[in-house]
Amino acid sequence: MRTSIVDLQLMQERGEKIAMLTCYDSSFARVLEQAGVDALLIGDSLGMVVQGHDSPLPVSIADIAYHTRCVARGAPKAFLLADMPFATAQISPEDTFRNAAELIRAGAQMVKIEGGSSMAPTISFLVTRGIPVCAHIGLTPQSVHQLGGFKVQGRNVAVAQQILTDAQALERSGASMILIEAVPRSLADQICAQVRVPTIGIGASPHCSGQVLVIYDMLGLGAYIPPRFVRPFIQExxxxxxxVELYVREVKAGQFPGEEHCYGV
Known part of the structure; x- marks a missing residue:
């Protein structure tokens, strides 16, 4: 039986860490599931690590749906989470629902949407219609041009407060999970203390309910200088x-991420 969002929520309540990795194809899905990964993210990061773009912006909903179907066939038990790519969620709630439904039909159990409080009405619209949502805050790669690059967010007091406010608003809107990317550890810790839904960190804090990395990054295959939060487990x-087994063990034991993978103010 496939892992459900209820299973992940129970893991959080028990204090058991959630090990998540990105995945884009059937073969990797099989290997990751057999190695004990709890959840697989079909991320728009595929635009950079699979398609060769310099950002995730060119990825389409059809791309994510195709890769979701591939991953679903390779991993019959892991929880499947699919990204809503650029310009597929920042539209009318009705059109967002149609896009999200395409990913659910492809095999996803949840969609991930980038953005802060402004996305709360859209998330509420989806949730009340049966589509679970993971909210993505902090560094939101689809806003790379607005942010001026892939930069740590929340080092400014006002921005940090807004990110915390966003997390609370997104939880109230019905988000079942919150992914926190590239923020100071102190801010991530505040978010974890303020929300009750599972939190997934990537460059955030070891206190998050779980962790995620881009699979190609942890295997040392990224065609770019890896960010601070990446650890090339393949080298060990x-x-x-x-x-992957080492990654799962260290996430579960609370050994990854270490201080060297987190950001200060």
Whole structure:
């Protein structure tokens, strides 16, 4: 039976960390599931690591749906979360619902939407119509041009307060999970203390309910300088499967991320 959002919520309540990785194809899905990964994110990061773009912006809803179907066939048990790519959620709630429904039909159990409080009405619209949502705050890669690059967010007091306010508003709107990317650890800790839904960190805090990395980054295959929060687990092991197993063990034990993978104010 496939892992559900209720299972992930129970893991959080028990204090068991959630191990998540991005995944884009059936073969990796099989390896990751067998290595013990709890949740697979079909991320728009595929635009950079699979398609060769310099940002996730060119990725389409059809791209995510295609890769979701591939991952679903390879991993029959892991929880599946699919990204809503650029310009597919920042539109009318009705059109967003149609896009999200395409990903659910492809096999996703939840969609991930970038953005702060302004996305709360859209998230509420989806949730009341049966589509679970993960909210994505902090560094939101789809806003790379507005942010001036892939930069840590929340080092400014006012921005940090807005991100915390966003997290609370998104939880109230019905988001079942919150992904926190590239913010100071102190801010991530505040968010974790203020919300009750599972939090997934990437460059955030070891106190998050779980962690996620781009699979190609942890395997040292990214064609760019990896961000601080990336650890190339493949360099410590002899195979992809062993690298993923080590990642899962260290996430579960609270050993990853370490201080060296987190950001200060």
């Amino acid at each position: 092991t002899g195979s992809i499967a062993e690298a």
